[in-house]
Amino acid sequence: MDAQSYSTALADLRAVRDQIKKTRATLAKQEADRDKRIIQLASYEKAKAERIAPAAGLGVADIVALAPALAPDSLAANDPQPQAPTPPAAQATAESAPRPPQPTASASPVPRPDPAETRAPQLPGASETPRDLPSIPADSTGDAWFSHTSGLASTRPNFTQQARSTVFLDTTTGVLVHRNQTHHLDLADRSAADILTAVFHTIPEGVERIYITAGDPWHRDTGRYPYLRDAVSAWLNAPTPGWRTDTGRGRDRMAGHFVHARNPVGRYQRDKGEQHVEIRSVGEWFDIDGDDPHTIRDAFVLLWQALRRHWNDAVLMGSPSQTGRDLWTRTIPQRGQYSDGFPVLSEELRGLLHATAGQGRNELITPPRVPEQLPQLVEYDRTFAYAKHTWKSPVGTPRRITAHTFAAWSQKEQMRALYGCGHWQIRVTVPDTWNHVGLLPAPAPGDRAWHYPAEPGTTFTTWAGGPEIHTALTNPLTPWKIEILDGILWDDGKPLDDWAKKLKETWTNLSAQAHFHGDAQQARAAHLASRAVRSILLYGIGAFAQRPRMVTGTTPRSLERDVPPDAEIIGFNDELITWQKPTGFARDPNAHPEWAAAIWSGARAALLYQRHRDDDTHAGALHTPPGTVVAFRTDALYLTQPHNWPYHHQPGDYLLRGHLTGPVTAPTAEEELLTLRDAGRAALTTEREA
Known part of the structure; x- marks a missing residue:
């Protein structure tokens, strides 16, 4: 350009x-x-x-x-x-979000909203309503939460996962890649029925998974619907002669369509026979930039080969989250303390963690806290960030640490506990002299929303993990005042260490191939494969969080009164009403929200303060001058000036991703930040190529 x-x-x-x-x-x-x-x-x-x-x-x-x-x-x-029963007139369909996990039942966790999707409007006054976080009951009822769910534990599988026959289809050009063969299909108007007809006519022996590499056919009628989800739902639920919505099968039973604005999943089954097929987007695995189906096929082959070096029974499943959890179960020790499996927490504690443990920090800091005209905008991204925080995780039966118990400990015992694997209810006061970014998450209005108070003298009550609290107490500027109100403390363990080390080695190997390979297409395929490894770890960790399931269903417009009374309407057209309703937690043997919460807390803390021992230096927001932090975005920092932070291509290192010279008008909305981000990345690329 x-x-x-x-x-x-x-x-x-x-x-x-x-x-x-x-x-x-x-x-x-x-x-x-x-x-x-x-x-x-x-x-x-x-x-x-x-x-x-x-x-x-x-x-x-x-x-x-x-x-x-x-x-x-x-x-x-x-x-x-x-909870009202689902009416017979409603056709229930399952959502299995890649972030959080895809479940193994016909219902799914609450999906995270796509940031590009238009959201339903806030009701008047709703945005001003503060959100209260739950507490542990003070009496013996709360003490009873500190246990495991009877008969539910993560155990090593005793079966070999079966691979699925897979094809890669560009719905813009009609190019289909199946193994080493290339076909050109006529997809008519690119409906699900047209895709199934064309693929199974070309490959009569059948396939089980169709990855869409380009074209996003589920967006073909977006102009007819107010929201992307409506268009996607209509595409998934359109008539498919000879096929019906899949009801699931096998050990990794997945049923129903998954309605997602960007990466939906269509699951179909032959009206007669046992043939099953999924239509999915490769966007679940990595972002592509005009890559053809051959390159994407090669990326999946390289990914499978690289994983096989560490897991001789590795199989690529439909999504990164499914693959990540399956690979993790195959690292559960066969002997030793946890050879019988890792027990699952009580439903009460899982619910508490779901409500009080946020994910990545996403915060835009606007004027007057930053200048209206920024001298420049510099983006630093923590490479493969979550892999840095898997070396220690909570294990064993959790203990309740009340305010009285904590106060009775010595200072050394208190700091050891806060540095350990814990989740704490705290009362926080920002120092009167504070002039930098907020350090601890506080509940903000809105579902699962968080903000980071930084106004001097502000007091708030919240929950936070040990790494963040430790950072707030020992930060290099001014210690914050923190009062422990209640807490959950586990033993330190390494349930994810072997899994993460293998994934990190796989990522390193593929990244090296991408850098040194002489063939441009194979180098690109290796790069995509390395991004897929990142997704396996990232979404695999999210899968442990196990959100409460959300069942999605459709009801004919003529039967409006049959919509469940506790359901939320999420879309409608002339024929159908689409709704969703929560159904609580599933008996998922791999539900470990305590692991996800610990990793997220560590990653948020590292955005503020990270020590590089080998270089005897530090990085992070607290090692920048006040007023120079523009935004946090999961594992990225946006600053008004560059820093000479060490980068050794290791997980957690701060990589310079974008640099936009100023003056730059300070962004006041996420869309503006993303526009500047893309411009900064393009400018840095141009500068390096010059």
Whole structure:
């Protein structure tokens, strides 16, 4: 891209921005009109929230928030509602999000929202409502939580995972790669039915997995729907003559379609016979940049070969999270303390961790905390970051550490506990002289949202892991005041160490191939394979978190009243209403949210402070001048000036990814940050090639 085309593209982008603003304004008017109509309907003496909700495309709770008089008696009394059975008219479909884990049942954890997807509007006043975090009951009820779930443990599998016949399809060009053969397909209008017909006509012996490498066919009708998820749902649920929605089979039983804005999964089964097939996106594994199906096929082959050096029974499953957990189970020791498996925590503790242990830190710091005109914008990304924090994880039966118990310990015992594997409820006070970024997460309004208070004198109550608390107490600027209110403490162990070491060695090997291979296509394939290893570890860790399952279903518009009363409407068209409802935790033998929480806490702490022993130096946000941190984004830092931090191609090292010279207008929204990020990366690439 030359300077002229770059300027033209910027002008086009501004035009799209302006159109988005107009569309949002129109949508806001329509939503205001909808809310007004809901309030009018609520004035009818026999009005019911569960009848109005599907007609409005909202959940029952949303209707009650607009019209409190419609609250059921049990809800008004703050009593839990009984869970209604799924009506026969509803077709339940399962979601198995790659982040968090894909489950082994016909329901799934709550998926993380796609940042590019348009979200449902906040109700008036909802954004100002503070979110309270749960606590452990003070009486013996809370003590009973500190146990394991009876009869549930992670054990080493006694079977060999079966590989699936796989093809790679570019739905833009129709190019299909099957083993060493290349075919050109006529995909008609690229519906699921057209893809299945064309693939199985070309390969009559059948395949079990179709990876879409380009074209995103599930987005073909986005102009007809208000949200991407609606378009994806319609594509997945369109008629497929000769096929029906898969009901699952085998040890890795997966049933139903997975509705995701970017990386959906369609699962189909022959009407007659036992033939099963998945349609998936390679975007689950890595980002591609115009790569053809041959290169992507080679990347999967290289990945499988590299994993086989460490696992002689390694099989690539449908997603990185499934693959990661399967490989981990094959590192469970066959002898020793945990040869009988790693027991799963009580459902109460798993629920507490789900509600109080956040993932990556995502924070945009805006003026006046940073200058309105930044002198430059520099991006540092922690390479393969989570792999740095797998060497120590919680094991054994957890212990409750009350405020009284903690206070009775010596200072040495207290610091040892905070440096160990624990999760703590704390009351935090920001020092009066503090002038840098926030150090500890606090609950923010919104579902699972977090922010990082930094205003001097601010006091808040939250939960945090040991690494973050230790950093707050020993940071190089000013120690924070922290009061322990309650805590969960485990023994230190290494349940993930062998698994992570093998993945790190695999990543190192593939990264070296990508750097030194003489053939450009094979070098690119090795690079993609190394990114896939990162996804296996990243999403494998997320899989341990085991979110509460969320069942997704569809109900015909003519049967609106059959939508479950506790369901949330997530989409609709002329024929179907799509809804979702929580179903609690599954009896998942590989549910270990304590491991995911410990790794996430360590990674957040390393964004603030990281010591490089070999270089006798430090890196991280706290080793930058106040007012120079612009943003945190999972494992990346955005700063207003460069730093000479050591980089040795090791997990956790800070890699310079982008550098945009200023002056740069400080971003005030995530979209603006991402635009600057891409421009900074392109500028750095141009600078290095010059």
